[in-house]
Structures are given as C-alpha cells and as structure tokens.
Amino acid sequence: MSRSRTRRAPSAGFPAVLWVPAAFALALIVLPVLGLLTRVDPARLPALLTSSAAVDALDLSVRTSLVATVLSLVFGGPLAVVLARARLRGVRVLRAVVLLPLVLPPVVGGLALLYLLGRTGPLGGLLDDAGLRLPYTTAAVVLAQTFVAMPFLVVGLEGALRSADARYEQVAATLGAGPWLTFRRVTVPMLLPALGSSVVLTFARALGEFGATITFAGSLQGTTRTLPLAVYTTAQSDVDAAVAMSLLLVALALLVIGLAGTKAVEGRA
Amino acid sequence: MVKPRVVAAFAGFVLLLAGCSTGGTGQAQGERTVTVLAAASLTESFDELAGRFEAENPGVKVQLDYAGSSTLVEQLAQGRRADVFASADTKNMDKATGAGVTGAEPQVFATNKLTIAVPKGNPDHIASLADLNAPGRLVVQCAPQVPCGSAARTVEQAAGLRINAASEENDVKSVLRKVTAGEADAGLVYVTDAKAAADQVQGVDFPEAQRAINDYPIVSLKDAPEPELGAKFLDYVRGPVGAEVLTAHGFGTE
Numbered sequence: 001m002s003r004s005r006t007r008r009a010p011s012a013g014f015p016a017v018l019w020v021p022a023a024f025a026l027a028l029i030v031l032p033v034l035g036l037l038t039r040v041d042p043a044r045l046p047a048l049l050t051s052s053a054a055v056d057a058l059d060l061s062v063r064t065s066l067v068a069t070v071l072s073l074v075f076g077g078p079l080a081v082v083l084a085r086a087r088l089r090g091v092r093v094l095r096a097v098v099l100l101p102l103v104l105p106p107v108v109g110g111l112a113l114l115y116l117l118g119r120t121g122p123l124g125g126l127l128d129d130a131g132l133r134l135p136y137t138t139a140a141v142v143l144a145q146t147f148v149a150m151p152f153l154v155v156g157l158e159g160a161l162r163s164a165d166a167r168y169e170q171v172a173a174t175l176g177a178g179p180w181l182t183f184r185r186v187t188v189p190m191l192l193p194a195l196g197s198s199v200v201l202t203f204a205r206a207l208g209e210f211g212a213t214i215t216f217a218g219s220l221q222g223t224t225r226t227l228p229l230a231v232y233t234t235a236q237s238d239v240d241a242a243v244a245m246s247l248l249l250v251a252l253a254l255l256v257i258g259l260a261g262t263k264a265v266e267g268r269a
Numbered sequence: 270m271v272k273p274r275v276v277a278a279f280a281g282f283v284l285l286l287a288g289c290s291t292g293g294t295g296q297a298q299g300e301r302t303v304t305v306l307a308a309a310s311l312t313e314s315f316d317e318l319a320g321r322f323e324a325e326n327p328g329v330k331v332q333l334d335y336a337g338s339s340t341l342v343e344q345l346a347q348g349r350r351a352d353v354f355a356s357a358d359t360k361n362m363d364k365a366t367g368a369g370v371t372g373a374e375p376q377v378f379a380t381n382k383l384t385i386a387v388p389k390g391n392p393d394h395i396a397s398l399a400d401l402n403a404p405g406r407l408v409v410q411c412a413p414q415v416p417c418g419s420a421a422r423t424v425e426q427a428a429g430l431r432i433n434a435a436s437e438e439n440d441v442k443s444v445l446r447k448v449t450a451g452e453a454d455a456g457l458v459y460v461t462d463a464k465a466a467a468d469q470v471q472g473v474d475f476p477e478a479q480r481a482i483n484d485y486p487i488v489s490l491k492d493a494p495e496p497e498l499g500a501k502f503l504d505y506v507r508g509p510v511g512a513e514v515l516t517a518h519g520f521g522t523e
C-alpha cells in the first residue's frame with residue numbers, strides 16, 4: 001500500500017475506501033466455506049471421503065462434467081462464432097435466447113427438458129417409441145449439465161470475438177484465404193485467450209449443477225447421483241457425511257481453477 | 270490500516286442482516302401468530318386444521334411451514350424459533366429431543382403407511398410389490414436416507430425383494446410427481462399422498478406395508494414465542510377435530 005516501497009510503475013490507483021466493500025465481498029465468499037470446515041470431524045473424514053456414496057458421486061460428477069464441457073465446446077463454440085459474426089437480422093434475438101439458461105432457475109430448466117424429452121413429451125415420446133429413454137440415465141445428467149453450462153462458453157467466446165477486431169478476418173479474406181482457412185488460422189487463434197476462462201467456467205458450472213439434474217435425470221447412486229445431489233440426499237440423514245462431500249466439491253473446484261491457472265480465469269493466458 | 274473500519278463496517282453489515290431477518294413478520298396489531306413447523310406429508314391436513322383453528326379462535330393466525338422433517342430439525346437445532354413441531358417419523362423427533370429444542374414429551378398423533386401409486390386405472394395391472402420388478406417397469410421411490418425411503422427398505426425386506434428403482438428421490442412428493450407426470454409407471458408413496466392426488470393416481474395397497482407403519486409425533490417447543498397458543502393448537506390436532514381431518518386425508522389415528 002505504501003507506494004514508496006514498491007518499485008513497480010505507479011498504477012492508476014483507486015480510492016482506499018473501496019477496501020471496505022471489497023472486504024465484505026470477500027468475506028461473504030470465504031467465510032461460509034470456512035464455516036463448512038468447522039463442521040468437519042477430522043477423525044471421521046477419511047472414512048466419509050472414501051465411502052462408496054462419495055466415491056461414486058465424485059466419479060460420476062467428473063465424468064459427466066467433462067463430457068458436458070466437451071459438448072459445450074463442440075456445439076457452443078461454433079454458436080459463439082455464428083452469433084458474433086453472422087449478419088442476419090434475428091441474431092440479436094438469438095443472443096438473448098442463449099442467455100436463458102443463465103437466468104432461469106435450474107429446476108425450470110429441468111422441467112423444460114423433462115417436458116420435451118420425457119416419455120410424455122413431444123420429442124421424448126418419439127424416442128420412447130424408438131426404444132430410447134433419456135430420463136434416469138447418465139446421458140440425461142450430461143444433457144442437463146450442458147443445458148445450464150454451455151451459455152457460459154458461448155457468452156465468453158462471443159464477447160471475446162466481438163471485442164476482437166473483425167478486420168483481421170477481412171484482411172485474410174482479401175489476401176485470398178477461404179472462410180475455412182480464415183476460421184482456422186485467424187478466428188480460432190484470436191479466441192484462444194478467452195477459451196481458458198470460458199472452459200473453466202463451463203466445467204465449474206456443470207460440476208455444481210443440481211436443480212436441472214435432479215428434476216430431469218432423477219437421483220440414483222452411480223447412475224445419476226452426482227456430487228451436488230449426493231450432498232443433498234446425504235444431508236437428510238448424516239450432515240457430517242454431507243459436509244465431507246461438500247469439501248470434495250470445493251477441493252475439486254479449487255483444483256480446476258488452479259490447473260487452469262489464474263491467468264486463464266482472468267482471460268489473458 | 271483499514272482493519273478497524275472493515276471490522277466496524279462488517280459489524281454493521283451483520284446488524285443489517287439481523288434487522289432483515291426479524292423485521293419480516295408484518296403482524297397486525299392485536300393479532301397473535303402461532304408458528305407450526307410440520308413434515309411435508311402433513312400439508313393438506315394441517316392446512317385444513319389451521320383454517321378451522323383460525324375460524325374458532327378469532328385474532329389468531331396459524332403460520333405453517335412445511336419441509337422434510339430432517340430439514341426442520343436442522344433448522345430448529347440452528348436456532349429457528351417456532352411453537353409446535355410435527356415430524357413424519359420418530360427418528361427425526363428423537364434428533365429434535367437430542368438437540369434440546371423440545372419443550373415436552375412428544376406425542377404420536379397419526380400414523381401413515383406406504384402404498385404403490387399408479388396412474389389412475391392401473392394400466393400395468395400392478396397388484397403387489399413383486400409386480401414392480403417386472404421387466405421394463407419404471408419405478409421410483411425415496412432414497413433410504415429419508416423416512417419414506419427407510420420405510421420402503423423395511424417393506425422390501427418383509428417381502429424378501431429389492432425394488433429395482435430408476436431413481437431414489439429426496440422426498441415423497443417428488444416420487445408422486447414422477448407418477449402424476451407420467452414419467453414413472455409406479456412409485457412407493459404414503460397412503461395420504463396417493464389420496465391427495467386421487468384425481469391422477471390410485472393407491473395399490475400391499476400387505477407388507479403393515480410392517481412399516483410410520484408414527485407422526487408432535488411436540489411443543491422450548492423457547493416458543495406463543496407457548497399457550499402452541500399448546501392449544503397441539504391439543505386441537507390431537508383432539509376430535511384433528512382426528513376427523515387426519516382420517517379424512519388417509520392418516521391412521523388411534
């Protein structure tokens with residue numbers, strides 16, 4: 001804080017009073033997590049963390065969240081490019097629609113998926129006739145996670161694309177590059193810095209998904225009961241075990257953010 | 270150097286929150302409120318009982334909050350204040366007693382038992398627990414961590430089988446919803462739940478249900494804001510009107 005001691009170039013600075021609300025913001029995030037820690041019984045923790053319920057849930061959560069992140073990238077990435085670069089009239093409306101899962105309560109998302117893809121739903125009925133059933137399957141978990149998490153990827157990439165200069169692409173085109181070459185050699189490299197933060201956010205959101213999953217996919221150990229669902233179910237009878245599982249979630253989230261590097265999260269890797 | 274200010278402001282922030290949490294009752298002058306925490310399965314019957322209690326006691330309002338029994342016990346243990354607590358099982362009532370929040374000896378006022386909820390008309394002709402394991406049948410039940418799920422485990426043991434459930438839900442109303450929405454062929458719910466949704470489902474009773482009769486205890490709470498009113502409501506639930514209403518909703522009363 002004392003400027004004389006640092007050798008860095010003087011920053012623009014900010015009013016010192018901002019420390020006060022900033023400390024609240026930090027306290028609101030950090031203190032509840034510390035509160036979780038006070039509920040932990042160290043003697044029971046190893047047994048709780050290695051219970052079949054916890055291990056199954058962790059395994060399922062990691063697998064489904066990874067698949068959901070890949071799906072978000074494969075489908076949401078191109079959607080971001082389309083939204084940022086297409087010159088169609090309705091694109092602005094589409095952009096708003098993409099934000100819906102961010103605004104909707106996840107339970108509503110789950111109900112929406114159920115009414116579309118449940119066996120009484122218009123699409124689910126057809127699938128059911130074909131012998132394919134989504135609810136109560138691991139695929140339903142992935143679908144629910146992708147539904148709620150993909151907008152993070154789309155919004156992150158689209159924002160990066162729109163703030164990036166489209167003239168680079170135009171120049172590439174005037175130099176004779178086709179759309180595909182321009183996309184691969186110009187657009188994608190421009191997206192890379194934003195990709196890290198978007199992917200981390202998407203994975204984290206998929207990992208924490210609860211409402212849409214329990215509504216659409218149900219809850220069964222090893223099949224659809226991800227860590228957040230397991231925490232909730234376990235809390236009904238054994239709060240200590242539920243807290244232990246919550247710590248798993250916190251540790252996993254920290255690990256992801258750590259692996260990705262804070263730079264990636266800040267969007268300038 | 271900012272520390273004292275941060276601490277002071279944080280204290281103010283906490284006070285602000287505390288103010289929000291106590292200021293929200295909005296009580297009219299002269300009106301007294303009795304607060305009742307009840308298990309979710311009591312929703313229909315306690316709503317009716319509260320209405321009749323209010324009609325008989327002008328100026329009294331019954332404030333009801335329904336949730337899973339274990340959730341309510343946890344809230345009470347963390348300092349939530351209320352006058353009466355009605356649990357869906359003795360296990361959670363024991364937890365409340367253990368946490369030292371009860372003000373008297375809990376009394377059982379109703380019983381409940383499981384039934385198989387199937388869509389109206391019973392299209393799959395389900396007649397027993399064993400029928401639930403027929404190939405291709407989509408069955409949901411409660412997770413063993415919640416009362417309806419542990420009752421389900423008991424009847425399964427009595428019948429000597431394990432139901433191959435597609436999902437184990439966290440509360441009995443979620444099980445019922447899967448059946449009413451057509452997303453499950455059958456679900457293990459309480460008799461009272463099937464009765465509450467009688468326009469969409471019907472209950473198939475089975476003999477093993479007798480092996481897992483659920484007791485519903487009720488108790489007045491320590492530190493009750495309105496102890497006399499709470500006791501009055503509790504007596505009302507255990508009295509003739511309570512028995513009439515509870516029976517009408519499918520509960521057993523002695």
